[in-house]
Amino acid sequence: MLVGGTADRQPLSGPRVYGIWLRWGLLYVGQTTDVARRLRDLPIGESHHLANTFPPETWDRVVVISWPQLPEAADLLGSLDSKTIGLALEHHLQLATKPLANGARRKADGGWRAVDRQGSTSLGARTVHAIGDLADQVLRMWNDAQIYEAAGGTLPDFVRCIRPGASIRIPRSVFAASTEDALHTVCSLDLDNP
Numbered sequence: 001m002l003v004g005g006t007a008d009r010q011p012l013s014g015p016r017v018y019g020i021w022l023r024w025g026l027l028y029v030g031q032t033t034d035v036a037r038r039l040r041d042l043p044i045g046e047s048h049h050l051a052n053t054f055p056p057e058t059w060d061r062v063v064v065i066s067w068p069q070l071p072e073a074a075d076l077l078g079s080l081d082s083k084t085i086g087l088a089l090e091h092h093l094q095l096a097t098k099p100l101a102n103g104a105r106r107k108a109d110g111g112w113r114a115v116d117r118q119g120s121t122s123l124g125a126r127t128v129h130a131i132g133d134l135a136d137q138v139l140r141m142w143n144d145a146q147i148y149e150a151a152g153g154t155l156p157d158f159v160r161c162i163r164p165g166a167s168i169r170i171p172r173s174v175f176a177a178s179t180e181d182a183l184h185t186v187c188s189l190d191l192d193n194p
Contacts, residue, residue, distance in 0.1 A: 012036060012039065012064060013035060014033070014034070014035060014066075014068060014082070015032065015033045015034075015067070015068055015082040015083070015085070015086050016031070016032060016064050016066055016067065016086075017030070017031045017065050017089045017093060017138065017142075018030055018063060018065070019063045019093070019097075019142065020054075020062050021059070021061040021062075021063075022054065022059065023060045025100065026097050026098075026100065027059075027100050028099050028101040029090055029097060029102055030090060031086035032086070033083050033086060039064065042056075043056040060163070062161070062164060063145040063160070063161050064159070064161075065145070065159050065160075066157075066158040067085070067138050068082065070137055070138070076130070080130065080131075084127050085127075085131060085134070087124030088123075088125075088127040088135070089135060091122065091124030091125050092124075092128050092131070092135040092138070092139065093138070094117055095117050095118070095128075096139055097142070098117075102115065103115055141158070145159050148161045
C-alpha cells in the first residue's frame with residue numbers, strides 16, 4: 001500500500017521524504033534514498049524504531065513526496081547528491097513542522113535529550129540553505145497533503161497520501177481500555193473482514 005503501484009500510479013522507488021501523522025498531529029519526518037525498502041519496513045519496525053513505539057494501527061496518515069520529480073530538483077541534482085538533498089529536505093521539514101518523535105534522541109545512559117534543530121551541525125542543516133526553492137515547494141506540497149482527503153480532490157503525481165487507519169479499523173474502545181483489554185481486542189481483530 002505504501003510503495004506499490006496502483007491502477008493510475010507507478011510503484012515508488014528512489015529518494016523521497018515522508019511523514020507519519022497520528023490523529024492529533026505530526027509524529028515523524030524522515031527521508032530515504034530507497035523508499036521501497038524503507039517504507040516496506042517502516043510498519044514492521046525491523047530496522048526502524050517508529051513502529052515499535054507507535055504501532056501502525058495508530059497512524060492516521062502517511063505522506064510521501066517524490067521530490068526528484070519536482071522541477072526545482074533538476075538543477076540541484078547536478079551539484080548535490082540525492083542523499084544530501086534528502087537530508088536537507090528532512091531538516092527543513094523538521095524545522096517547519098516540529099514532529100513529536102524527531103524532537104528527542106536517546107542518550108547512552110538510556111535517558112533522553114532534546115534535539116536542537118536550530119543549532120544542528122548535521123549535513124542536512126549545513127546544506128538546507130542550498131535547496132531554497134525545492135524546500136519551499138516541498139513544504140507547500142507537504143502542507144496540502146497533511147489535510148488531504150480523497151473525496152476533496154487530487155494530489156499531484158509526486159505526492160502520495162495513505163490513510164492506514166482506513167484499512168485497519170480498530171474500535172475506539174481499544175484506546176480507552178486497559179492495556180490488557182486493548183491487547184486482547186487488537187489481537188482478536190479480523191483484519192481481512194474489518
